[in-house]
Amino acid sequence: DQQVKQNSPSLSVQEGRISILNCDYTNSMFDYFLWYKKYPAEGPTFLISISSIKDKNEDGRFTVFLNKSAKHLSLHIVPSQPGDSAVYFCAASSFPGTYKYIFGTGTRLKVLA
Amino acid sequence: DVKVTQSSRYLVKRTGEKVFLECVQDMDHENMFWYRQDPGLGLRLIYFSYDVKMKEKGDIPEGYSVSREKKERFSLILESASTNQTSMYLCASSPPGPSSPLHFGNGTRLTVT
Numbered sequence: 001d002q003q004v005k006q007n008s009p010s011l012s013v014q015e016g017r018i019s020i021l022n023c024d025y026t027n028s029m030f031d032y033f034l035w036y037k038k039y040p041a042e043g044p045t046f047l048i049s050i051s052s053i054k055d056k057n058e059d060g061r062f063t064v065f066l067n068k069s070a071k072h073l074s075l076h077i078v079p080s081q082p083g084d085s086a087v088y089f090c091a092a093s094s095f096p097g098t099y100k101y102i103f104g105t106g107t108r109l110k111v112l113a
Numbered sequence: 114d115v116k117v118t119q120s121s122r123y124l125v126k127r128t129g130e131k132v133f134l135e136c137v138q139d140m141d142h143e144n145m146f147w148y149r150q151d152p153g154l155g156l157r158l159i160y161f162s163y164d165v166k167m168k169e170k171g172d173i174p175e176g177y178s179v180s181r182e183k184k185e186r187f188s189l190i191l192e193s194a195s196t197n198q199t200s201m202y203l204c205a206s207s208p209p210g211p212s213s214p215l216h217f218g219n220g221t222r223l224t225v226t
Contacts, residue, residue, distance in 0.1 A: 004155075006155075009153075032212050034214055036217075041219065042219050042220070043203055043205075043217030043218050043220050044156070044203070044217045045217070046214040046215070046216070049212070049214060051212065089156065091156075100161070100171065101158070101215065103148075103156035103157070104155050105153055105155040106155055
């Protein structure tokens with residue numbers, strides 16, 4: 001049973017516009033969420049995180065929004081750049097007591113120049 | 114910067130072979146992880162270790178074992194490789210604390226024929 005879902009396998013956006021990547025989760029015990037970016041032939045790199053005590057976290061062009069009641073988070077990239085083209089994974093964990101992160105299936109973002 | 118190094122980028126092995134995947138991190142992290150990445154399935158946790166000689170099963174441990182004799186090194190062992198273990202294998206490390214992001218290596222693409 002997929003506890004973290006990214007229902008859009010791919011997304012294309014024009015350069016300069018906003019990219020919105022979505023992630024849904026089913027486990028109400030999750031309280032820490034991360035986004036990773038993965039280029040081909042490289043490992044995922046950490047992008048941004050949010051804990052359940054917040055509903056928004058911003059880092060430069062990247063903002064993550066968390067809607068706990070809907071069990072939904074989203075990553076906004078503004079403005080999108082061609083170098084943002086990659087696969088994006090969301091991940092969730094619950095604590096205390098576990099170091100396990102549950103990853104979504106990923107969304108491939110293509111930013112068109 | 115944290116560096117997580119996986120010893121091989123590409124491996125081709127035959128069915129039934131014993132396969133060792135090696136991972137070394139240079140940041141003195143307590144936690145180390147092995148994931149596999151498959152299309153449409155995201156990243157799935159095989160095993161993790163929170164200390165030397167300590168290990169815990171992840172979500173898909175069947176057919177795998179691990180070894181952590183030194184803090185910086187975490188090995189994944191395929192006891193008898195099978196074709197369904199053809200995958201991208203990703204090693205990661207993190208400091209203690211469930212809200213610490215994972216730092217990934219570049220992955221090993223294993224093909225079992």
